[in-house]
Amino acid sequence: MYNSLIFELSKKGRVGYSLPNNGISGYKMASNLKRSSELDMPEVSELDVIRHYTNLSLKNFGVDQGFYPLGSCTMKYNPKINEELSKIGAFNSVHPLQSEDTLQGSMKVYYELEKALCALTGMKAFTFAPCAGAHGELTGLMIIKEYFNQRKENRTKIIVPVSAHGTNPASAAVCGFEVVVCECLEDGCVDTNKLRSLVDKDTAAIMLTNPSTLGIFEKDILEISEIMHSNGSLMYYDGANLNAVLGRLYTTSMGFDVMHINLHKTFSTPHGGGGPGSGPVGVRSGLEHLLPNPRVCFNGKKYYFTSSKKSIGQVSTFFGNFNVCLKAYCYILSLGKEHIKDVSSLAVLNANYVKESLKDSYKLPISNHCKHEVVFDGLIDKRATTLDVAKRLLDYGYHPPTIYFPLLFHEALMIEPTENESKETLDEFINAMEKIAKEDSELLQSAPHTTIVGRLDDVKAARFPVIKFKDIGKYE
Numbered sequence: 001m002y003n004s005l006i007f008e009l010s011k012k013g014r015v016g017y018s019l020p021n022n023g024i025s026g027y028k029m030a031s032n033l034k035r036s037s038e039l040d041m042p043e044v045s046e047l048d049v050i051r052h053y054t055n056l057s058l059k060n061f062g063v064d065q066g067f068y069p070l071g072s073c074t075m076k077y078n079p080k081i082n083e084e085l086s087k088i089g090a091f092n093s094v095h096p097l098q099s100e101d102t103l104q105g106s107m108k109v110y111y112e113l114e115k116a117l118c119a120l121t122g123m124k125a126f127t128f129a130p131c132a133g134a135h136g137e138l139t140g141l142m143i144i145k146e147y148f149n150q151r152k153e154n155r156t157k158i159i160v161p162v163s164a165h166g167t168n169p170a171s172a173a174v175c176g177f178e179v180v181v182c183e184c185l186e187d188g189c190v191d192t193n194k195l196r197s198l199v200d201k202d203t204a205a206i207m208l209t210n211p212s213t214l215g216i217f218e219k220d221i222l223e224i225s226e227i228m229h230s231n232g233s234l235m236y237y238d239g240a241n242l243n244a245v246l247g248r249l250y251t252t253s254m255g256f257d258v259m260h261i262n263l264h265k266t267f268s269t270p271h272g273g274g275g276p277g278s279g280p281v282g283v284r285s286g287l288e289h290l291l292p293n294p295r296v297c298f299n300g301k302k303y304y305f306t307s308s309k310k311s312i313g314q315v316s317t318f319f320g321n322f323n324v325c326l327k328a329y330c331y332i333l334s335l336g337k338e339h340i341k342d343v344s345s346l347a348v349l350n351a352n353y354v355k356e357s358l359k360d361s362y363k364l365p366i367s368n369h370c371k372h373e374v375v376f377d378g379l380i381d382k383r384a385t386t387l388d389v390a391k392r393l394l395d396y397g398y399h400p401p402t403i404y405f406p407l408l409f410h411e412a413l414m415i416e417p418t419e420n421e422s423k424e425t426l427d428e429f430i431n432a433m434e435k436i437a438k439e440d441s442e443l444l445q446s447a448p449h450t451t452i453v454g455r456l457d458d459v460k461a462a463r464f465p466v467i468k469f470k471d472i473g474k475y476e
């Protein structure tokens, strides 16, 4: 019964709750509204609904259940105090169209969070309007475009190294730029000679993901910055994965002009499944006037909104995802200045521990120290693919790492343990990975064996998606 679809539980006329007759005679529903029975919706009791969603949630996997080493996604633990504080009615029940006087507390959160991010990065100002990392990239690129517009320069190209996150070239294209790809050297860092040859009068900026998607710190950033700036171009920092460097460097000291951060990764707010995110964009001194409107300011007594005429305008309704910002603010305050650095040291230590422990079973294409994540290129003996390894990990109770990304290696397997995991948890995971490396290839190729749904035909699922209940038939 718990595997029944909610449609199968449906009984004609069954309702979740009923309301007393409202005593208004001649009352009719608007003609464009339909009752659930007319909509072919399941008719079930409240208890059926609760069981349905509770059982669905148990079929899912979350970081509160087990190890979730999904590279590039920073699936760190989300302290419950963040949730508690974000539920406070004073934050929850305000509306952005209320008068400033009644929004002072929420405005203070934005203001103070902005100050904290500036202190961590060296940037002059941040906007919280973007609702995701990629949205932050688009906003940052719009700022870059507007910067050149206002200088009456028409620059049309954005350079993106092959080791960048996939959203970088996509955002540049969406923003109307031409994407120019720059190769990397053997060690995974940007080939600066190549870069020199690509830069020309049309180059608006370079987008650097640092650490790159290979988990490597770009060693020649200062040289890259010199190449770009001497050409009048700007430096964009994809700081979605700030976890590796948190509290250790100023992005401005490396020469970056514009950056975004993913609050929902580094600053611990629940994410995944397309949930709410926040991709604040920071700019160095001299570019603040270009940030989206409105911004929160403080005159020593009162918080107030300002708008700049030279701004790129508005990039989201109101002020982005406030609740995500609030949770990130709680996270920063609970660690404080003294402990925020521990995040990066432990995240890097954990990733290097996994790297060193698995390098005899999994191919390690870049053996230098990694930062917050490590990328393997599948099993050394290639007895099974990375997909097989990932599926088999499900049998051991783990969420698989990111696979087939970055695109630089055929069998990429990208592990990001985060700072939260104990040595015992990492050892258990390493043990499982080592066992898998020795298992029979047929067992791997047909994994998973213990999950509710077995190996799916990905190609068929993508080509012939079954999206209507009626087409599914009985759920086996």
Ligand SMILES: *Cc1c(COP(=O)(O)O)cnc(C)c1O
Binding pocket: 072, 073, 132, 133, 134, 135, 165, 167, 209, 238, 239, 240, 241, 262, 277, 279
């Ligand atoms: C996750 C990520 C992004 C995109 O962030 P979204 O919130 O998923 O849009 C961009 N760059 C890097 C390096 C990332 O890890």
